[in-house]
């Protein structure tokens with residue numbers, strides 16, 4: 001006999017942990033399934049930290065979601081009595097017409113967000129660990145900072161369990177089906193039935209949702225920790241998180257190289273990575289997690305130009321996965337054929353900060369088919385070419 005639940009969450013990593021928490025908190029009988037263990041390091045939600053910010057340069061339509069995300073992170077911290085968010089600010093640097101600088105200014109002006117505009121020399125004087133190139137502008141967003149990524153996932157899962165959710169790990173889902181009113185989910189040894197299904201399968205989304213033929217690309221993203229030689233990089237020296245948009249080099253490409261990083265949390269190493277680029281992964285279960293010279297070279301060049309008091313030999317590294325859509329915007333929608341199946345995928349390397357708010361959106365869609373939050377711009381039809389079900393705001 002299949003076990004029966006109100007809602008099943010397929011994949012309880014970053015987004016699925018948020019969905020399981022919000023569903024369980026609303027009193028539903030929730031089952032969360034994952035192929036790995038809690039807060040594991042095989043997908044997209046590991047590596048210590050994630051930047052969170054409001055002046056969103058990728059698109060100003062994300063800002064209302066971000067405002068709610070901040071509230072929900074604060075609620076989760078209060079409920080769990082655990083610090084998850086560090087408000088150390090963010091410094092963005094790039095040419096005045098770069099996507100990062102112009103986009104952040106636009107979002108800030110549209111939504112009345114606080115940002116400070118700084119010249120390159122003013123930024124370098126304020127944070128002596130940086131060398132901001134002369135032609136660049138800088139922006140400081142004081143409300144930004146970072147989340148401790150594994151702690152966020154674990155806390156969502158722990159609180160979901162506290163509200164009665166059943167979570168099964170090392171339990172890969174092998175198939176699912178829906179009649180539109182009932183879903184059936186199978187693993188190698190179990191079968192489960194529920195009224196609704198939330199699919200948050202990260203880098204496995206394209207295979208779990210094979211029928212939709214989603215144009216998702218999985219990218220291998222090494223993340224590195226380097227020793228610092230100056231206390232200017234320390235969190236307690238007011239060092240912010242940072243994001244640099246470096247102009248394209250030479251005539252080979254017109255794509256900027258973007259790098260980001262975090263203050264040193266322990267006074268010894270800081271974390272830095274390249275946001276642009278990345279090798280395509282054909283099977284997320286077979287990712288090459290070694291570090292190569294080609295991974296290191298652009299990051300070391302960046303450090304030598306912009307963070308010169310960081311030693312160029314990495315102290316350690318980790319490998320993470322981006323799952324990107326062609327327009328680099330998320331997919332948050334109901335399945336085009338099954339109204340009781342909710343899809344969250346394609347978070348394109350900038351999703352984690354939203355796991356609180358989109359966890360609640362997935363719970364809205366799974367229970368009522370609607371949400372008050374403005375998610376229309378994240379619809380699935382733009383990628384699949386299929387007509388979407390109406391995902392309206394609540395009246």
Ligand SMILES: Cc1cc2nc3c(=O)[nH]c(=O)nc-3n(C[C@H](O)[C@H](O)[C@H](O)COP(=O)(O)OP(=O)(O)OC[C@H]3O[C@@H](n4cnc5c(N)ncnc54)[C@H](O)[C@@H]3O)c2cc1C
Nearest residue numbers: 011013014015035043044045051173202320347351352353
């Ligand atoms: C290096 C790096 C840096 C990043 N930096 C930032 C940042 O600074 N700020 C930010 O906001 N975002 C950032 N992101 C993006 C963010 O981390 C991701 O968007 C987010 O973590 C994606 O979460 P997810 O739930 O989609 O994937 P995951 O957390 O990987 O979860 C998917 C889950 O589904 C499970 N699963 C898949 N298939 C099955 C199956 N068949 N059966 C059972 N379980 C299954 C997997 O095991 C996994 O646990 C970064 C990402 C990376 C890789």
